[in-house]
Amino acid sequence: MAQKHSAYWQANLRLIFLLLSIWFTVPFLGGIVFVEFFNQFRLGGYKLGFWIAQQGSIYLFVVLIFIYAHCMNKLDERYREEHD
Amino acid sequence: MELRELSWLVVGLTFATYIGIAIWARAASTKEFYVAGGHVNPIANGMATAADWMSAASFISMAGLIGFSYQGYGGSVFLLGWTGGYVLLAMCLAPYLRKYGKYTVPEFIGDRYYSNAARVVAVICLLVASITYVIGQMKGIGVAFSRFLEMSFEQGLAVGMLVVFFYAVLGGMKGITYTQIAQYVVLITAYTIPAIFISITLTGNPVPQLGLGSTLVGENTYLLDKLDQVVTDLGFQEYTSGHRLSTLNMFFYTMSLMIGTAGLPHVIIRFFTVPSVKDARISAGWALVFIAILYTTAPAIAGMARLNLITTLEPAAGQPLAYAERPQWFKNWEKTGLLEHYDKNGDGLIQYHAGDDKNEMIKVDNDILVLANPEIAKLPNWVIALVAAGGLAAALSTAAGLLLAISSAISHDLLKGVFRPGISERAELNAGRLAMGATVLLSGYLGLNPPDFAAGTVALAFGLAASSIFPALMLGIFYKRMNTAGAVSGMLAGLGVTLLYVFQHKGILFIADTAFLGSMSPNWFFGIEPNAFGAVGALANFAVAVTVCKMTVEPPLAIQQLVDDIRAPARS
Incomplete structure (x- = not known):
C-alpha cells in the first residue's frame, strides 16, 4: 500500500519536473535571457523573442496545466484500478 | 443617450x-x-x-x-x-x-x-x-x-x-x-x-x-x-x-x-x-x-494605443500637433489631471519626447490608456x-x-x-x-x-506571498521532514529579507525619509529593484528552513502520515 503510493508519488514528481522544466525554459530563457537571439527570427510582424515573452509563453502555460491535469487523471485511474 | x-x-x-x-x-x-x-x-x-x-x-x-x-x-x-x-x-x-x-x-x-x-x-x-x-x-x-x-x-x-x-x-x-x-x-x-x-x-x-x-x-x-x-x-x-x-x-x-x-x-x-x-x-x-x-x-x-497616441500627437514625422488643435479626448483627460501638457519652448506645438528637457507631455498617466482608449x-x-x-x-x-x-x-x-x-x-x-x-x-x-x-505596497503584497507563504506551503507538501522550527524560521527569514530590502529602499513602513539606502539603483543588490525582490526572499526562506530543519528533530509520525495522505492518489 505505502509502496504503491510511493510509486504514484514518484511518477507525479517526474511529471512535475518535466513540465516545470518547460515552464522555466521557454519564458525565462527564450523570452528573457536569450531574447535577443530569438529576436533575429520572425513570426509575422512579431520578433520571435518578443512574441514568446508577450504571447507564446501564456499559451504554453495553459497547455502545460491541461497536460498535467490529463496525465494525473490517467495516473489516478490506474492506481485506483490496481488498488480495487 | x-x-x-x-x-x-x-x-x-x-x-x-x-x-x-x-x-x-x-x-x-x-x-x-x-x-x-x-x-x-x-x-x-x-x-x-x-x-x-x-x-x-x-x-x-x-x-x-x-x-x-x-x-x-x-x-x-x-x-x-x-x-x-x-x-x-x-x-x-x-x-x-x-x-x-x-x-x-x-x-x-x-x-x-x-x-x-x-x-x-x-x-x-x-x-x-x-x-x-x-x-x-x-x-x-x-x-x-x-x-x-x-x-x-x-x-x-x-x-x-x-x-x-x-x-x-x-x-x-x-x-x-x-x-x-x-x-x-x-x-x-x-x-x-x-x-x-x-x-x-x-x-x-x-x-x-x-x-x-x-x-x-x-x-x-x-x-x-x-x-x-x-x-x-x-x-x-x-x-x-x-x-x-x-x-x-x-x-x-x-x-x-x-x-x-x-x-x-x-x-x-x-x-x-x-x-x-x-x-x-x-x-x-x-x-x-x-x-x-x-x-x-x-x-x-x-x-x-501607444502608436495611436504618437500618431495623434505627431501626425507626420517631425511635425507635432498644434496644442490648439488637440482632440476632444485630450481635453477631457486634461480635466482629470491624468494628462498634462506644458509648452516648454512656447511654440504652441505638442512635443512628445523621451527625456525631461524637451518633452512637453509632462504627464501621461498609465491608467488613461485603457480608460481613454475607446474615446481615442x-x-x-x-x-x-x-x-x-x-x-x-x-x-x-x-x-x-x-x-x-x-x-x-x-x-x-x-x-x-x-x-x-x-x-x-x-x-x-x-x-x-x-x-x-x-x-x-x-x-x-x-x-x-x-x-x-499605499502606492508602494504592491511590492509588499507580492513580496510577502512569495517569500513567506509560498515556500511554507511548498515545503509542507514536498518535504516530508520539514518541521515547525524549520518552517517558522524560514518564514521569518524570508519576511525579514524582503521587508528589509523594500524598507531600506522605499522607507521604513514606506516613510520616504527613512529610506536609509535611497531608492536609487546604484545601491540595489545586483541591480534588482525592490518590486523584484520576493524571489530572493523566497530563496532565503528555503535555505534557512532546510538548514534549521536538518539540525532539529523530525516531525511526529502523525504529521508524516498527514503528508502521505495529501500525496496519495485521488479517490474519485
Whole structure:
C-alpha cells in the first residue's frame, strides 16, 4: 500500500519536473535571457523573442496545466484500478 | 443617450444583477460561507478565479504600464509573472491543499507544522498582503465612479462598499463565487470590445492578438516595426526590445510575481470550493484560459494605443500637433489631471519626447490608456459605458475575494483556531459575517484616507506571498521532514529579507525619509529593484528552513502520515 503510493508519488514528481522544466525554459530563457537571439527570427510582424515573452509563453502555460491535469487523471485511474 | 445616463444604465444593470445573485446564493453554513459548500463546477470556479485574480490593476493599469512606463518589451514581466504562477498553483499547491480539505491557508500551515505560532505568522502575512491589496481596489472603485458617473470619489466609494458589503456578508464564498462569474463576463466583454475595434481600424484584423503581428491598413509595414521606428525617432527605447533595467532584474521580477501569485491566499482558497482533487487541477487550467484572454489582449492594446497616441500627437514625422488643435479626448483627460501638457519652448506645438528637457507631455498617466482608449479610437458611447462597468466589475470581484480571505483568517484561524476553539458553528458563521462587515468598513476607510505608503505596497503584497507563504506551503507538501522550527524560521527569514530590502529602499513602513539606502539603483543588490525582490526572499526562506530543519528533530509520525495522505492518489 505505502509502496504503491510511493510509486504514484514518484511518477507525479517526474511529471512535475518535466513540465516545470518547460515552464522555466521557454519564458525565462527564450523570452528573457536569450531574447535577443530569438529576436533575429520572425513570426509575422512579431520578433520571435518578443512574441514568446508577450504571447507564446501564456499559451504554453495553459497547455502545460491541461497536460498535467490529463496525465494525473490517467495516473489516478490506474492506481485506483490496481488498488480495487 | 448621453454618456452619463448610458453609464448609469449599464452600471446600474450590472449592479442589480450582482445583488440579485447575492439574494439567490445566501450562505446557510460555515462550509458555504468559507468554500461555497465545496461543490462549485471547475469551469465556473475557473471563471470566478479569473475575476478574483484580475483586479483594477490588471484591467485599468496593466496595458498602460506595458505601453508606457515599461516601454513595451519590459512589460513582459507582468504578462509572464501574473500568468506563470498558475502553473505552479496547478502542479504544486492546489490539488494537495484541496485534498487536505480544510477552509483556509493558515489552517493548513498550522496543522502541517503542528503549531499555533506558525498559524499566526501565516495569518499576519495574509492580513498584511490582503489589506494592502484591498486598499487599491477601493481606490479603483472610487476612481471609476468619479470619472464615468460624475459622482464624488467618496460617494462612489460608498456605493461600491454597500454593494460588496451586501453580497459578501450575506453570501460569503457562495455569493462571491456566483457574482464573480457575472463580473468576469462583464469585465472581459468590456476589455475585448474596444481592442477588437482598434485592431480592425489599424490592421483590418479583428483578433487583437493577431493584429499586433499584422501589417497596417494600406501599408506594407508591420505595426510593430512602425511602432519601433516612431518611438526610437522620439528618443525612447525600441518598443520590442527595451528592457526593464536589466536582464537579471527582469528575470527576478518575473519569478517574484510568479511565486507571489501562487502564494496569494485569496487565489488559493478559490480551489477549496471545487468538489475534488481532479477538479482542482483542471480548474486551475480553466482559470488561466479565462485570464489569458485578457492577458494576451493587453499587449495588443498597449502597442496599438501607444502608436495611436504618437500618431495623434505627431501626425507626420517631425511635425507635432498644434496644442490648439488637440482632440476632444485630450481635453477631457486634461480635466482629470491624468494628462498634462506644458509648452516648454512656447511654440504652441505638442512635443512628445523621451527625456525631461524637451518633452512637453509632462504627464501621461498609465491608467488613461485603457480608460481613454475607446474615446481615442472614436468608439460609440455605449462602449465607454461598458468600460466603466468593466473596471468596476474587476475592482469589486477582487475586493470581495480579498475580503473573504481576510474575514476567514479572523473568524476561522484566530477566533476558532486559536482563541475560542469551542465556539459553535452558528456563532462562527456570525463571527465570519461580523469580521467581513468590519473589514469592508476598514478597507473603505483606508480607501478614502490612503496611508502614504499605499502606492508602494504592491511590492509588499507580492513580496510577502512569495517569500513567506509560498515556500511554507511548498515545503509542507514536498518535504516530508520539514518541521515547525524549520518552517517558522524560514518564514521569518524570508519576511525579514524582503521587508528589509523594500524598507531600506522605499522607507521604513514606506516613510520616504527613512529610506536609509535611497531608492536609487546604484545601491540595489545586483541591480534588482525592490518590486523584484520576493524571489530572493523566497530563496532565503528555503535555505534557512532546510538548514534549521536538518539540525532539529523530525516531525511526529502523525504529521508524516498527514503528508502521505495529501500525496496519495485521488479517490474519485
